[in-house]
Structures are given as C-alpha cells and as structure tokens.
Amino acid sequence: MELRDIEIFLALAEELHFGRTAARLCLSPARVTQAIQKQERQVGAALFERNNRTVRLTQVGPSAPGRPASAVCGAEGRVWNAPSSPVRASPARCAYGMLPLNAYDLRPYWDVFRLRHPRWKLRIHKAQLGEAFPALRRGDIDVLVSWLPVDEPDLTVGPVVFAEQRVLAVAADHQLVGRASVSLETISDFQHPHADTGPGYWYDAYAPRLARRGRQIERGPVVRDAEEAMTLAGMDGLVGLFPAHVARYWARPDIAYLPVTDLEPLPYALVWRSEAESEPIRALAGIIHDLGPLPSA
Structure with missing residues (x-):
C-alpha cells in the first residue's frame, strides 16, 4: 500500500x-x-x-x-x-534533530508550525555529530537541520534555514587572541580537531582541509561532538571552527572567538529521508519556505 x-x-x-x-x-x-x-x-x-x-x-x-x-x-x-x-x-509526532546550537533563533518556525498544526507534536532533539545521518536513516529523528552540502541519494534537502559566517574558537590565552579577525591561511598554522562523521565531503565543507594557497590544515584528535572540540581548544591548544552563533550560545571564560574573514557563510538546511517523507515534514518545510531563512547576523 x-x-x-x-x-x-x-x-x-x-x-x-x-x-x-x-x-x-x-x-x-x-x-x-x-x-x-x-x-x-x-x-x-x-x-x-x-x-x-x-x-x-x-x-x-x-x-x-x-x-x-x-x-x-x-x-x-x-x-x-x-x-x-x-x-x-x-496526533502525529515529528522529531526534529538539530546539529547547530541555535534552537532559540529558530523558534519563529516552531511557533508557526504549532499554530498552524496544533494536532501535530513537534519535538526538538540535539543531534550528535557522528550520529546525525544514521539517526535520520534509522528513523530516530524525522528531519534534521544540517549544514550543506548534503549529497546523499536517499536524503532530500529542503529549504535553507540560515547561513552564518565562521568563528575560530581558541583558548583565552592563545597567541591569536587580541586580533580583530583571522584568515584561513593564518589558522592553518595550528592543529584542528577532526570528526569521523561519515561523508568526507560533508565535514570538509565545515572545516576545510586546505588553506587558500593549498597548504594542508593539520587535523588532530578525533572528537565526538562540539563540546569535546571546545574542551580540546581550551585545554590542549587546538583551534576549532564553528558557526558564528556558537559565540552567543557558548560564552566560556576559557574560550575566545575570532571571526574568520575569508570563508563563505555556511548554509544550514532541512534534510529528511526521502522514503519517509510525510505530511508533517512537508508542512514544516513549507513554513520555512514561507518565512524564508533567518537574516544574517
């Protein structure tokens, strides 16, 4: 059927x-x-x-x-x-997985969804970095907010929710602290954490392997999530790239955030498993399309 x-x-x-x-x-x-x-x-x-x-x-x-x-x-x-x-x-239930940390910024979408479709229950979940696509494929979550590109044959990419510049997280006493901004070329002098997330192209879009002049950016310890990457930055001298909203949501005394000037804004979009597309998923995608992406910070 x-x-x-x-x-x-x-x-x-x-x-x-x-x-x-x-x-x-x-x-x-x-x-x-x-x-x-x-x-x-x-x-x-x-x-x-x-x-x-x-x-x-x-x-x-x-x-x-x-x-x-x-x-x-x-x-x-x-x-x-x-x-x-x-x-x-x-009532239907739609489990919504978040890779970014800015669930509060996205609240207008949640509010409109609940207003238009009170018979459906929307649940917001934090998605683990290495488990985001497996959780989507298992059906643990129904939709995912993920950075792009996502080029997987079994997944559908929906509307863009927001796009943000990157910041570099460094220890509060790091030698880069005091600069107004940094470039990809500059941060290639330092070791970055690595995430074993699945598709190589996907993580490379988040944290490039090469600087502008082709210099290899060294990747160090494998991390399971953003919190572990932040701990390594604060304690072990690594540096880590994050979307800019992390500086607002994760203010820490041991971490400083520096704007990265020469990376394009990283877009995040709605993603779901194509064969599991449902009316609540289409409704949520339609609301994001109607309201448009969040304005750039």
Missing part, C-alpha cells in the same frame, strides 16, 4: 470530510475518493459510511485486520500514530 494512500486515510479519519481532506493534502476530491475506494477493495469492506451530508468511519475502518492504519505502524510509525478510536486519528 502506498504511504500517500495511508496519509489520505488518516487525514479523512480525522477530518471526516472529503473536501477538507483534499484541501489539507493539496489533492483533488477525486484523488481522495480513489484512494479510499482502492483501500476498501483491498480490505474487502467499506471503511467509511458517507452520504451527501456526513462521513464517518465504519467499524471495519479502525478494527479490520490489515487495515491501512496498521500499515502505518510498520511503515511510518515513528511519525504517525494509528487511529485509536473509530472517530479521530491520534
């Missing part, structure tokens, strides 16, 4: 109106009718009773073996909950 047909069933079970269901899913009423009729043929019984005035679930709809809702539990259970009564579907 197609996941789109399952979404149609669940939306109709909640709306109990073919026209509203079609409008909600951006479909024609005929497409909704065709999907329900197809499912009824597969089940071998009517799922809805309808006439010119009312639509309601039959007893078969929520309870028949092999019903569409049961397929959701197997195919999309981490996003959708199957109807628990013959009247309404349970």
Whole structure:
C-alpha cells in the first residue's frame, strides 16, 4: 500500500470530510475518493459510511485486520500514530534533530508550525555529530537541520534555514587572541580537531582541509561532538571552527572567538529521508519556505 494512500486515510479519519481532506493534502476530491475506494477493495469492506451530508468511519475502518492504519505502524510509525478510536486519528509526532546550537533563533518556525498544526507534536532533539545521518536513516529523528552540502541519494534537502559566517574558537590565552579577525591561511598554522562523521565531503565543507594557497590544515584528535572540540581548544591548544552563533550560545571564560574573514557563510538546511517523507515534514518545510531563512547576523 502506498504511504500517500495511508496519509489520505488518516487525514479523512480525522477530518471526516472529503473536501477538507483534499484541501489539507493539496489533492483533488477525486484523488481522495480513489484512494479510499482502492483501500476498501483491498480490505474487502467499506471503511467509511458517507452520504451527501456526513462521513464517518465504519467499524471495519479502525478494527479490520490489515487495515491501512496498521500499515502505518510498520511503515511510518515513528511519525504517525494509528487511529485509536473509530472517530479521530491520534496526533502525529515529528522529531526534529538539530546539529547547530541555535534552537532559540529558530523558534519563529516552531511557533508557526504549532499554530498552524496544533494536532501535530513537534519535538526538538540535539543531534550528535557522528550520529546525525544514521539517526535520520534509522528513523530516530524525522528531519534534521544540517549544514550543506548534503549529497546523499536517499536524503532530500529542503529549504535553507540560515547561513552564518565562521568563528575560530581558541583558548583565552592563545597567541591569536587580541586580533580583530583571522584568515584561513593564518589558522592553518595550528592543529584542528577532526570528526569521523561519515561523508568526507560533508565535514570538509565545515572545516576545510586546505588553506587558500593549498597548504594542508593539520587535523588532530578525533572528537565526538562540539563540546569535546571546545574542551580540546581550551585545554590542549587546538583551534576549532564553528558557526558564528556558537559565540552567543557558548560564552566560556576559557574560550575566545575570532571571526574568520575569508570563508563563505555556511548554509544550514532541512534534510529528511526521502522514503519517509510525510505530511508533517512537508508542512514544516513549507513554513520555512514561507518565512524564508533567518537574516544574517
């Protein structure tokens, strides 16, 4: 059974109106009718009773073996909950993973999502650097805010949420402290932490391997997350690149932040597993598209 047909069933079970269901899913009423009729043929019984005035679930709809809702539990259970009564579907839940630290800056998107779709539950999770893509592929999270590029055949890249300049985190007593800014060429004199994150091109976009003149930038110890990279910068003399919002969210007495002048702003976008795309994911992407990316700091 197609996941789109399952979404149609669940939306109709909640709306109990073919026209509203079609409008909600951006479909024609005929497409909704065709999907329900197809499912009824597969089940071998009517799922809805309808006439010119009312639509309601039959007893078969929520309870028949092999019903569409049961397929959701197997195919999309981490996003959708199957109807628990013959009247309404349970709320959907969308788990949103964050690689950047600026969840508060993104609050306008969360607020609009909750205002427009109060029946859906949005949950914000911190994504671990090395586990971000595996968590997305396992279904632990449904969408991810990730820096670009993301060029993976099974993942869809949605709208850009924000783009930021980079800063260099150094120990408060580092020899670079006191400069107004630094260049990539300058920071190539120092060792940087390394992250074993998966796609090499992805981490290289965050922390380049080469300076402008082709000089190799040395990478040192492997870190699991940003906190570990920050600790190494404060204690062991390493330097680390971060998006600029880290300077606001992680003010520390042992760390100084220096603007990096010759790196392009790093864009972050919404990413999800293509085969798990759902109505809540499309709604969230649509809100980000409507509101546009955050203004540059």
